[in-house]
Amino acid sequence: xxxxxxxxxSLIVQKGGISIINCAYxxxxxxxxxxxxxxxxxxxxxxxxxxPDVSEKKEGRxxxxxxxxxxxxxxxxxxxxxxxxxxxxxxxxxxxYKLSFGAGTTVTVRA
Amino acid sequence: DAGIxxxxxxxxxxxxxxxxxxxxxxxxxxxxxxxxQDPGHGLRLIHYSYGVKDTxxxxxxxxxxxxxxxxxxxxxTLESATSSQTSVYFCAISEExxxxxxxxxxxxxxxxxx
Numbered sequence: 640x641x642x643x644x645x646x647x648x649s650l651i652v653q654k655g656g657i658s659i660i661n662c663a664y665x666x667x668x669x670x671x672x673x674x675x676x677x678x679x680x681x682x683x684x685x686x687x688x689x690x691p692d693v694s695e696k697k698e699g700r701x702x703x704x705x706x707x708x709x710x711x712x713x714x715x716x717x718x719x720x721x722x723x724x725x726x727x728x729x730x731x732x733x734x735x736y737k738l739s740f741g742a743g744t745t746v747t748v749r750a
Numbered sequence: 751d752a753g754i755x756x757x758x759x760x761x762x763x764x765x766x767x768x769x770x771x772x773x774x775x776x777x778x779x780x781x782x783x784x785x786x787q788d789p790g791h792g793l794r795l796i797h798y799s800y801g802v803k804d805t806x807x808x809x810x811x812x813x814x815x816x817x818x819x820x821x822x823x824x825x826x827t828l829e830s831a832t833s834s835q836t837s838v839y840f841c842a843i844s845e846e847x848x849x850x851x852x853x854x855x856x857x858x859x860x861x862x863x864x
Contacts, residue, residue, distance in 0.1 A: 673852045682840050682855030683793070728793065730853075736800070739809050740785070740793035 642666050642738060645729050649745040658716040660744045662729030665710065671732035672705060674714045676725050677743070683728055687714070719748045753777040756841050756856035763863055769828040771859050773841030775821075781844045782824040783808075783853070784816060786837040793840065799824055831863045 644663045652658045662672075673688035689696045689703040689712065696703045700723075702715040712731075716723055728743040755774045763769050773782060783798040785808075795808030797816040805816050813835060815827045828835055841856040 671852075675852070680858075682842075682858055683853070684855065685852035688852060732852075736781070736783075736798050736806070737795055737808050739795050742790060742792035 642735075643729060643731060643741055645741055645744055647744060648742065649747070651747045651749060652716075652719045654719060654721060654748055654750050656719050656748075658714075658719050658723070658746050658748070660714045660727055660729075660746070661711060662713065662731070663709075663711045664731050666731070666733050666735070667710065668733040669731035672703065672712045673730060673732070674701075674703065675728040675730060675740070677728065678725050683726075683740070686727070716746070719746075721748045721750050724748050754841060754843055754854055754856045756839075756859050758859060759857065760860045761862070763831050763861070765832060765863055766830050769831050769861065771826045771839055771841075771861070773824045773826070773856060775824075775843045777843055777854070778821060779843040779845050779854075780821075781846070782818065783842040783844070784814070784824070784826045785840045785842065786810065786835075787840060787858075788837050796826065796839075828861075831861075833863050835861065836863045837861060 674686045675683040676686040677683040687698050687701050700717045705712045726743040726745045728740045730740050753776050757772045784796040785793045787793050794810045799805045799818040817825045839859045842853040844853045
């Protein structure tokens with residue numbers, strides 16, 4: 640049940656660059672679109688989330704952009720820093736408690 | 751992590767032995783979840799609970815059982831541990847199934863079955 644497809648699997652970006660991670664989904668019943676950030680040895684933590692009634696949300700250097708017609712939402716990390724090196728997961732929400740998180744995207748920011 | 755504690759943090763056990771992992775929350779959230787995380791597979795749901803004594807299976811439930819006798823505790827039991835169950839196990843909690851505020855995860859339990 641591949642309801643969510645995240646890309647790329649990994650990316651390397653230079654300090655100060657922009658990291659972009661995409662999440663494509665199939666279920667049009669999703670109504671909450673969060674991104675989670677996980678550092679090595681830690682559990683994932685909610686980073687930023689958006690509802691489908693807005694197309695973009697910005698929190699500091701992190702921005703979610705949402706394209707309802709394309710059934711896709713993206714995470715942009717502006718001015719990427721070495722401290723942003725982590726694994727990022729998208730996990731849109733509908734009334735489906737059994738949906739797993741998927742493999743995520745490993746971001747490495749080189750100093 | 752605030753409000754959610756997993757124990758033990760690390761465990762090494764032998765094949766065929768039963769193992770119980772504990773998740774304790776102080777947030778009074780209705781929903782609790784057990785995930786396992788393996789390289790290349792991400793976070794996969796094992797079981798979840800939507801209330802005391804109310805549980806359901808997730809994507810990878812074979813070989814695992816759960817119990818929730820109190821709102822704050824959710825136990826994961828490996829009835830007879832196998833090497834394929836070597837993994838990092840995460841407990842998570844949420845309000846209203848994750849639609850409000852998302853999931854809060856514990857720090858994980860690293861389980862090695864030898």
